[in-house]
Amino acid sequence: MEQKRRTRIVDLLKTSEIGQQTNVKGWVRTKRGNKHVNFIALNDGSCIHNLQIVVDVPNFDEELLKRITTGASVSIIGEICESTGSGQKVEIQAKEIEILGDCDVDKYPLQPKKHSLEFLREIAHLRFRTNTFGAIARVRHSMIFAVHEFFTKKGFLNIHTPIITASDAEGAGEMFKVTTLDLDNTPKTEEGQIDYSKDFFGKATNLTVSGQLEGELAALAMGEIYTFGPTFRAENSNTTRHLSEFWMIEPEMAFYNLDDNMDLAEEFLKYLIKYALDNCSDDLKFLSQRLQEEEKNKKADERSMELIEKLEFVLAHDFIRLTYSEAIDILKNSKPNKKGKFKYPITGFGSDLQSEHERFLVEKHFKKPVILTDYPKDIKAFYMKLNDDGNTVRAMDVLFPQIGEIIGGSQREDSLEKLTGRMKEMDIPEEEMWWYLDTRRFGSVEHSGFGLGFERMMLFVTGMGNIRDVIPFPRAPKTAEF
RNA sequence: UCCCCAGUAGCUCAGUUGGUUAGAGCGGCGGACUGUUAAUCCGUAGGUCGUAGGUUCAAGUCCUACCUGGGGAGCCA
Numbered sequence: 001m002e003q004k005r006r007t008r009i010v011d012l013l014k015t016s017e018i019g020q021q022t023n024v025k026g027w028v029r030t031k032r033g034n035k036h037v038n039f040i041a042l043n044d045g046s047c048i049h050n051l052q053i054v055v056d057v058p059n060f061d062e063e064l065l066k067r068i069t070t071g072a073s074v075s076i077i078g079e080i081c082e083s084t085g086s087g088q089k090v091e092i093q094a095k096e097i098e099i100l101g102d103c104d105v106d107k108y109p110l111q112p113k114k115h116s117l118e119f120l121r122e123i124a125h126l127r128f129r130t131n132t133f134g135a136i137a138r139v140r141h142s143m144i145f146a147v148h149e150f151f152t153k154k155g156f157l158n159i160h161t162p163i164i165t166a167s168d169a170e171g172a173g174e175m176f177k178v179t180t181l182d183l184d185n186t187p188k189t190e191e192g193q194i195d196y197s198k199d200f201f202g203k204a205t206n207l208t209v210s211g212q213l214e215g216e217l218a219a220l221a222m223g224e225i226y227t228f229g230p231t232f233r234a235e236n237s238n239t240t241r242h243l244s245e246f247w248m249i250e251p252e253m254a255f256y257n258l259d260d261n262m263d264l265a266e267e268f269l270k271y272l273i274k275y276a277l278d279n280c281s282d283d284l285k286f287l288s289q290r291l292q293e294e295e296k297n298k299k300a301d302e303r304s305m306e307l308i309e310k311l312e313f314v315l316a317h318d319f320i321r322l323t324y325s326e327a328i329d330i331l332k333n334s335k336p337n338k339k340g341k342f343k344y345p346i347t348g349f350g351s352d353l354q355s356e357h358e359r360f361l362v363e364k365h366f367k368k369p370v371i372l373t374d375y376p377k378d379i380k381a382f383y384m385k386l387n388d389d390g391n392t393v394r395a396m397d398v399l400f401p402q403i404g405e406i407i408g409g410s411q412r413e414d415s416l417e418k419l420t421g422r423m424k425e426m427d428i429p430e431e432e433m434w435w436y437l438d439t440r441r442f443g444s445v446e447h448s449g450f451g452l453g454f455e456r457m458m459l460f461v462t463g464m465g466n467i468r469d470v471i472p473f474p475r476a477p478k479t480a481e482f
Numbered sequence: 483u484c485c486c487c488a489g490u491a492g493c494u495c496a497g498u499u500g501g502u503u504a505g506a507g508c509g510g511c512g513g514a515c516u517g518u519u520a521a522u523c524c525g526u527a528g529g530u531c532g533u534a535g536g537u538u539c540a541a542g543u544c545c546u547a548c549c550u551g552g553g554g555a556g557c558c559a
Binding site for chain 2: 029030032033034035036037038039041050052054070083084085086087088105106107108109111112113114115116118119121122173174210231233235236237238239240241242243246248249343354355356403404405406407408451452453454455456457466478
């Protein structure tokens with residue numbers, strides 16, 4: 001067979017070169033027809049749509065056609081034709097068919113029918129071959145690109161922060177240990193503790209839970225920076241919103257106060273959403289239709305807004321900004337609180353906001369994304385700037401419908417004295433953080449930053465319900481198969 | 483980690499107060515149809531009822547433990 005470079009299906013479907021010969025390669029989704037003509041739906045991952053291959057059966061060997069089964073890979077040489085059927089504009093009239101890889105239908109788990117997401121999670125190595133996961137993979141790529149484009153346009157530098165860290169003081173969560181010690185025979189100190197001085201790095205090391213502290217070092221020299229890398233949390237979290245390994249975007253900006261920080265966060269989220277609408281419309285339409293079918297099984301009052309409509313709605317409206325104290329007042333006087341509908345009733349300042357409260361504010365009260373600021377210092381991290389009231393810190397959480405906290409950020413404490421004071425209160429050892437504190441010793445400036453969980457953004461943009469479906473190879477407790 | 487729900491054919495599920503030979507749809511396979519759109523129509527094969535114990539004359543069905551999956555909570559992004 002003549003080996004010409006193949007044409008991608010996404011390009012063929014846009015072509016006007018009727019009558020031209022072309023070569024396509026891909027995986028068979030379905031084959032149907034009769035003894036005279038067969039139709040192959042071929043997909044090569046370049047777009048959500050399949051290309052229809054028309055096969056005049058008498059022109060081909062019967063045994064060859066039998067091998068064209070769901071999942072088989074084929075190379076087709078044929079002529080681009082206007083389709084006489086109604087499902088597509090162009091199709092390929094096959095001249096030569098080569099089976100690249102057979103696919104035993106008795107063993108291949110993907111069938112030409114609808115599969116549940118739970119089942120596909122068990123065969124995650126093959127789920128790229130479905131419409132849904134193909135669409136998600138393409139949207140995910142577009143979102144990655146949009147992140148870099150947004151920050152590049154704004155003059156931010158991308159900084160690679162370390163994945164292995166020695167710092168365990170940040171307190172963002174349980175960490176995965178990194179070691180080359182023989183776990184069956186660990187060296188011990190005189191006190192009987194594990195002697196990490198004998199370990200690879202000469203000290204105890206972990207996988208990073210955040211690039212923020214290192215990001216601050218860069219920001220306090222480069223101005224505006226962002227990180228976009230893998231992050232690890234060893235929490236035993238079993239939810240639809242948590243992963244043990246996820247990708248986080250953390251911008252950090254010198255000379256930004258909390259208001260600047262909020263402006264940036266809102267602009268950033270809207271940029272990503274607009275990018276998806278502008279560049280992933282076919283995939284989003286497919287994901288939306290999928291969701292609409294699922295929604296049919298729900299009660300009328302539990303149905304959510306259509307996906308694209310929802311994305312456009314978020315673009316069109318300002319996020320609501322209010323302080324923690326204002327939120328507490330709203331919640332305290334809310335119907336569910338007065339009627340005792342909250343599992344955790346709101347009594348006043350200091351109450352921690354539970355998901356039920358966040359959901360009430362976002363989904364019932366404002367019906368828009370909400371940015372909550374100025375939380376009590378006791379429920380937030382040590383590095384957040386203390387307000388003049390001495391009680392609250394310049395924190396901000398961006399809350400999205402269905403997802404909850406999508407962004408957490410703050411203006412950072414730039415006073416060395418106040419920062420070390422907070423560290424003492426929270427029992428964070430100063431010695432280990434000397435390099436971080438140096439930023440406050442030498443030319444400290446007002447600065448701010450936030451962290452966006454990339455997969456949470458993916459949940460929102462794709463409308464998917466489980467975070468394990470928006471990352472190709474999910475890592476979660478008891479889950480590391482693929 | 484806690485609470486709730488589920489596990490029956492390749493997939494999605496039904497299976498009555500415990501009772502004789504385990505059911506459907508989809509998918510597969512065979513056949514029919516000269517252009518189909520996850521085609522349609524006819525036929526057909528396919529089961530260690532999650533695992534291990536227990537109760538009972540009798541267990542897919544009841545009890546216990548464990549495993550797996552899902553939903554919710556907490557932790558958070």
